[in-house]
Amino acid sequence: MSTAFLTSEIPNPTDPMLPHLATIQDVKPTAAGVSTFSLVFANPEERANHCFQAGQFNMLYLPGAGEVAISLSSDPAQPEVMDHTIRDAGSVTRAIGRLKVGDVIGVRGPYGSAWPLNKTLGSNLVIVAGGIGLAPLRPVILSILRQRSAYGQVVLLYGARTPADLLYTDEFDKWRQGGIDVQVTVDLGDKSWRGLVGVVPQLFYRIRIDHKKTAVMTCGPEIMMRFVIYEALARRIPKERIFISMERNMKCAVGFCGHCQFGPTFICKQGPVLNFAAIEPFFGKEDF
Ligand SMILES: Cc1cc2nc3c(=O)[nH]c(=O)nc-3n(C[C@H](O)[C@H](O)[C@H](O)COP(=O)(O)OP(=O)(O)OC[C@H]3O[C@@H](n4cnc5c(N)ncnc54)[C@H](O)[C@@H]3O)c2cc1C
Structure with missing residues (x-):
């Protein structure tokens, strides 16, 4: 040998x-x-x-x-x-x-890439999550709470299929006390649910947005993110200030295997956090 x-x-x-x-x-x-x-x-x-x-x-x-x-x-x-x-x-x-x-x-x-916490300093933030999609946004919320005065108005719009599917519910009060407006909805309530029922993008109707100063960060099922983007654009938030976290089946995570290719990008290298303006031509297309 x-x-x-x-x-x-x-x-x-x-x-x-x-x-x-x-x-x-x-x-x-x-x-x-x-x-x-x-x-x-x-x-x-x-x-x-x-x-x-x-x-x-x-x-x-x-x-x-x-x-x-x-x-x-x-x-x-x-x-x-x-x-x-x-x-x-x-x-x-x-x-x-x-x-x-x-x-x-x-x-x-x-x-992978990160949420633009530095680039959005001083901005209002609308954080929109669906189901398990709140997991990659929790570090954003915890970071903001540590330097709350560095941002303007911060709103979390969060929804899940049922109350039992909501993540981190024991932290919501602390997040509210820290100055984050937490709005929660479920697709389907149960006997004990006293909150809102409806899909996450509908929560946009409950908030006021100054489009000149606001950025959006969203993660959840792609269909949800598509409607979140629609609502954000309808409120004249520029594409350049909309950030989404994309998931694809991933194998190597270092740009070798190509399993996570999305249009011209590899989610593992350029993503998972991507600027909507950069990926708009591919977003929501079945083959990508
Ligand atoms: C960047 C990134 C971050 C992620 N973060 C989390 C996280 O914080 N928490 C979490 O629970 N999951 C997360 N996921 C999804 C997680 O990787 C998959 O659920 C997991 O790979 C499924 O593997 P499995 O062997 O258990 O199931 P499998 O048997 O491989 O898959 C079960 C089902 O899930 C589907 N699936 C597998 N991977 C994905 C994916 N990436 N997107 C959509 N559907 C998929 C499969 O097609 C299949 O239908 C993330 C994925 C990516 C790419």
Whole structure:
């Protein structure tokens, strides 16, 4: 056996495809079929050097099950603990859903683009989320709460299919007390629901918008985002100030495999957060 062959078999710690071990520090049931996993890198040096931005995602790897893209849902100002809010969607997410505190998982990342929190300093913000789409926007909300006076009016328009599908409901009061106008709706109420019933884009009718000073950040099902964009444009918010987070089936997350191609962009590299003005020709087209 040649030495060259042996050398090539030694894992390179800077290899972008190499997962790094992280321990599950906490598991919190967050909504029906959704839990939030708080992870910390096992290696103290990795833990200390780690940082991420609001909107980025990690690839979570479970040996024998596979690897999935999951957004970071915690505060970027506390990067040593990485929250991931995960919905049981299929084989890998279900296998991760069975893990317990103290179990170990592989993490690659953080990857992708971030919400434009710096570019929108001083603006009014309309944050619009549907279902699990609130997960990548929670770091935005937590960042704003830390420097609330740096932004104008901040509104969260959030909806889910049923009350049981709403994420982070135990945090809404704190977000309201911190100066964020939280408006919530569900498609279908239950006996205990006293809130609004209707789809998320309808919440636009409940707010006043100064189109010259407002930016929109949205994440959720594509059909929801299409109507959110329609409502934002109807209120004369410029395309350049509408930002959306796109999801596509993802494999490598580093621009090699092409699974997440969307028009001329790779969601893993140029996205997931994209400016609507840049992707308008492809958005909502079936083949993209
Ligand atoms: C950038 C990014 C961030 C994400 N963030 C989160 C998150 O914070 N929380 C979370 O729960 N999920 C998130 N997802 C979706 C998550 O990656 C998928 O649910 C997961 O890959 C499903 O894998 P699985 O093996 O469990 O199910 P599979 O059996 O692979 O899939 C189950 C079903 O979900 C569909 N599906 C798989 N991936 C996607 C996708 N990306 N978009 C739409 N449908 C898909 C499949 O076509 C299939 O119908 C994110 C995806 C991307 C690309």
